[in-house]
Amino acid sequence: MSAADQDWDEGNPERLYVITRGRRALAERTTFDLVTLVVSRAEPTPTMQPEHAAILRICGSPLSVAEISAYLRLPMSVVTVLLADLLAEERIEARAPVPKAILPDRALLEAVMHGLQRL
Amino acid sequence: MDFRDSETVLGPQSADLLPASATTAVKIVIVGGFGVGKTTLVGSVSEIRPLTTEETMTQAGAGIDDTAGVELKTATTVAMDFGRISIGDELVLYVFGTPGQERFWFLWNGLFEGALGAVVLVDTRRLEVSFDVIGRLEDRGVPFVVAANTFPESPSYPLDELRAALDLPDEVPIVQCDARTRESSRDVLMALMRHLYNLSAPPGR
Ligand SMILES: Nc1nc2c(ncn2[C@@H]2O[C@H](COP(=O)(O)OP(=O)(O)OP(=O)(O)O)[C@@H](O)[C@H]2O)c(=O)[nH]1
Numbered sequence: 001m002s003a004a005d006q007d008w009d010e011g012n013p014e015r016l017y018v019i020t021r022g023r024r025a026l027a028e029r030t031t032f033d034l035v036t037l038v039v040s041r042a043e044p045t046p047t048m049q050p051e052h053a054a055i056l057r058i059c060g061s062p063l064s065v066a067e068i069s070a071y072l073r074l075p076m077s078v079v080t081v082l083l084a085d086l087l088a089e090e091r092i093e094a095r096a097p098v099p100k101a102i103l104p105d106r107a108l109l110e111a112v113m114h115g116l117q118r119l
Numbered sequence: 120m121d122f123r124d125s126e127t128v129l130g131p132q133s134a135d136l137l138p139a140s141a142t143t144a145v146k147i148v149i150v151g152g153f154g155v156g157k158t159t160l161v162g163s164v165s166e167i168r169p170l171t172t173e174e175t176m177t178q179a180g181a182g183i184d185d186t187a188g189v190e191l192k193t194a195t196t197v198a199m200d201f202g203r204i205s206i207g208d209e210l211v212l213y214v215f216g217t218p219g220q221e222r223f224w225f226l227w228n229g230l231f232e233g234a235l236g237a238v239v240l241v242d243t244r245r246l247e248v249s250f251d252v253i254g255r256l257e258d259r260g261v262p263f264v265v266a267a268n269t270f271p272e273s274p275s276y277p278l279d280e281l282r283a284a285l286d287l288p289d290e291v292p293i294v295q296c297d298a299r300t301r302e303s304s305r306d307v308l309m310a311l312m313r314h315l316y317n318l319s320a321p322p323g324r
């Protein structure tokens with residue numbers, strides 16, 4: 001195996017298919033960015049799908065969608081489907097990232113530079 | 120991971136929690152060829168231990184195989200490392216590392232959508248991947264800077280020679296870095312932010 005092939009991983013398609021019940025993340029992709037911040041607005045319940053419960057449990061403080069994907073060890077495409085379920089039921093709050101602009105706001109850039117300076 | 124019990128999912132450690140006031144997140148992307156130091160740079164600047172997210176390739180016509188209707192059977196996943204820097208109580212910066220090779224470009228839609236900009240990390244021993252990446256970023260209109268990671272074995276070229284070799288326009292900043300140190304990695308991100316700031320200068324200045 002060449003070194004570069006390490007990036008590839010076959011995953012377990014059947015498992016992922018079961019978790020999303022075969023749904024695909026098309027519409028959801030537009031709602032959830034990698035850095036949309038998610039916060040729980042409800043407690044997990046025992047009858048809930050375990051993945052939904054896990055999200056509610058770890059999102060007591062804001063977490064980005066990417067972090068949720070990392071902690072659950074599920075691909076983004078699966079996580080966004082799960083999050084869309086929870087959002088539809090108003091069990092989570094989603095804080096959208098700064099809207100896409102041609103170029104970012106200067107005040108935002110100044111804030112980031114200021115933050116980096118302190119690093 | 121066994122999901123029969125949601126308790127088996129470990130969330131962030133208490134030291135890694137964001138304050139409830141965190142409302143806005145922004146992202147930047149570190150892109151470069153195999154082994155140029157993307158993960159190292161992300162780790163150097165991140166306040167949390169770098170995490171890994173994965174993305175499945177479900178995009179039709181990605182040129183790998185024809186999977187119409189059965190894409191889940193052949194889903195391929197690619198890992199991306201990322202780190203986090205809290206800028207203040209409300210603003211959080213995420214830094215994603217992503218491989219630059221063309222076969223990973225299917226990741227770029229979700230990644231560059233809304234991103235502030237990119238850092239093209241290059242190893243002076245292997246510039247090939249960087250050509251394609253730079254061309255692709257230019258096509259997509261993503262602002263970027265170039266950072267040459269310093270490996271002991273790499274020949275050290277003056278930056279203007281490197282600029283010429285990469286056929287880089289004058290207005291695109293190019294810096295040298297050591298991805299292993301926080302300060303140097305931070306300076307790379309600063310170079311990008313300054314570049315973005317200059318680009319955003321009000322017209323008619
Ligand atoms: N000397 C030196 N070594 C470095 C530097 N940055 C990274 N390395 C080393 O180079 C190797 C590759 O670095 P990574 O950060 O894993 O590179 P990467 O781009 O994430 O690699 P892939 O994700 O596998 O493509 C590691 O062994 C690092 O310790 C640097 O600035 N100087």
Ligand SMILES: [Mg+2]
Nearest residue numbers: 157158200216
């Ligand atoms: Mg890496």
